[in-house]
Amino acid sequence: MTNSEPITDSVLDIEKIRKDFPILQTKVYGKPLIYLDNAATTQKPRTVLQSLETYYTQYNSNVHRGVHFLSQQATEAYEEARKKIAAYINARFDHEIIFTKGTTNGINLVASSFGKKFLKAGDEVLISAMEHHSNIVPWQLICEEKGATLKVIPINEQGELKMDAFDELLNSKVKIVAVTYVSNSLGTVNPVFEMIQKAHALNIPVLIDGAQAIQHIPIDIQQLDADFFAFSGHKIYGPTGVGVLYGKEKWLNEMPPYEGGGDMIKNVTFAKTTYNELPFKFEAGTPDISGGIALGAAIDYVQQIGAATIQQAEEEVVAYAFDRLSAISSLRFIGDAKHRSGAISFLVGNIHPFDLGEILDKQSIAVRTGHHCTQPLMDFFHIPGTVRASFAFYNTKAEVDELVKGIEKAKRMLE
Ligand code: PMP
Numbered sequence: 001m002t003n004s005e006p007i008t009d010s011v012l013d014i015e016k017i018r019k020d021f022p023i024l025q026t027k028v029y030g031k032p033l034i035y036l037d038n039a040a041t042t043q044k045p046r047t048v049l050q051s052l053e054t055y056y057t058q059y060n061s062n063v064h065r066g067v068h069f070l071s072q073q074a075t076e077a078y079e080e081a082r083k084k085i086a087a088y089i090n091a092r093f094d095h096e097i098i099f100t101k102g103t104t105n106g107i108n109l110v111a112s113s114f115g116k117k118f119l120k121a122g123d124e125v126l127i128s129a130m131e132h133h134s135n136i137v138p139w140q141l142i143c144e145e146k147g148a149t150l151k152v153i154p155i156n157e158q159g160e161l162k163m164d165a166f167d168e169l170l171n172s173k174v175k176i177v178a179v180t181y182v183s184n185s186l187g188t189v190n191p192v193f194e195m196i197q198k199a200h201a202l203n204i205p206v207l208i209d210g211a212q213a214i215q216h217i218p219i220d221i222q223q224l225d226a227d228f229f230a231f232s233g234h235k236i237y238g239p240t241g242v243g244v245l246y247g248k249e250k251w252l253n254e255m256p257p258y259e260g261g262g263d264m265i266k267n268v269t270f271a272k273t274t275y276n277e278l279p280f281k282f283e284a285g286t287p288d289i290s291g292g293i294a295l296g297a298a299i300d301y302v303q304q305i306g307a308a309t310i311q312q313a314e315e316e317v318v319a320y321a322f323d324r325l326s327a328i329s330s331l332r333f334i335g336d337a338k339h340r341s342g343a344i345s346f347l348v349g350n351i352h353p354f355d356l357g358e359i360l361d362k363q364s365i366a367v368r369t370g371h372h373c374t375q376p377l378m379d380f381f382h383i384p385g386t387v388r389a390s391f392a393f394y395n396t397k398a399e400v401d402e403l404v405k406g407i408e409k410a411k412r413m414l415e
Helices: 014-019 045-059 069-088 103-118 137-146 162-170 192-201 249-254 288-307 305-325 351-362 375-381 397-414
Strands: 096-099 124-128 149-153 175-179 205-209 228-232 243-247 263-267 273-275 332-333 342-349 367-372 386-390
Touching: 045 069, 045 149, 045 375, 096 103, 103 137, 103 205, 103 228, 103 243, 124 137, 124 397, 137 149, 149 162, 149 342, 162 192, 175 192, 175 243, 192 205, 243 305, 288 305, 305 332, 305 375, 305 397, 351 367, 351 386, 351 397
Parallel strands: 124 149, 124 175, 175 205, 205 228
Antiparallel strands: 096 243, 228 243, 263 273, 332 342, 342 386, 367 386
16 A cells, blocks of 8 residues: 555545644654554644644643632633533433543542442452453452452353353442443444343442543443443543543542542642542542543544444444454464454464564554453463454554555465
């Protein structure tokens, strides 16, 4: 593929869309970049980059504290972003949107704060076998502290949750279920609606790790009825360093603060501190102001294209990739779920994923290799890692063709 070749894909005018992303015009080793590592982080449209620059060049100032003009402007823009995010996922209240550093930070917040209040010895926390380390380790930490037990919903060979096992594991000892909507390693879309309903039937709250869902699947949080939903700005075309924890008001009000500091207090004396109202109770210290505002710009961008259109375009390119990759002899998919989104993991013959990744890199194709922060999942498949190609709506079928050519080349060199 060359930069001048016409791109005739799908429901979107991809050629036009790709121009919105400056980095997609760059070259690697003299060839056009083919970026297929979107599950790790997505690229940023110009409007997001401009919002960062506008903030720092025109109204950089701290939020929530100043009476002066710039501080008020910054506060307004930051709170406007919160409103946009709340509206985008259809939260009931803006104050159910807590700005965090990202998914990891959001899950740690819930594990620590919810765990402190609601977990005791003998209780159980239920996660799944396909969780990212950031939806495993925070729960291990709090379970250890409280003498609670971490239970794991198993998966089948296709990389789907075993729902009969889930039914059996749900019992009154379980105090929270924490599960990913979409697997970052396998691309499996989990039946989270059904899981939430089943957990709620026993009054068990559910945290959804939305890190790989927010950019691929339209989210209506009231319809989903998740109690917590964590995601990262950088996975949905926003900057790194900022993310969102959605929490139902009822839980957030009952939970103790996670971190102490400025902004999260109402009144401080050496004898006693009272806490600020939501969302500020969970937002200690100066936040990533420009990041929050730029995340708002990313949401604007996504809405302008339409989350459903994005989903449709991605489904097309992922189906095409699946089809093309299936034709490569000795390529085997790791994870073959019926419902999937975003990422495709595979291995080719006996080629080590790292070697394949390096050869693809030299052809300017960026994929990810390794365990993808899901070591227990790799253990389940008895493999050290996979090669993962992960897609966004700006990826084209021509790029998939290049990936296939790249893999064929690697096979000729290494097999
Ligand atoms: N959960 C899942 C499913 C992920 O894919 C990721 C990022 N790879 C995370 C959690 C952690 O996200 P972050 O590093 O942005 O906190």
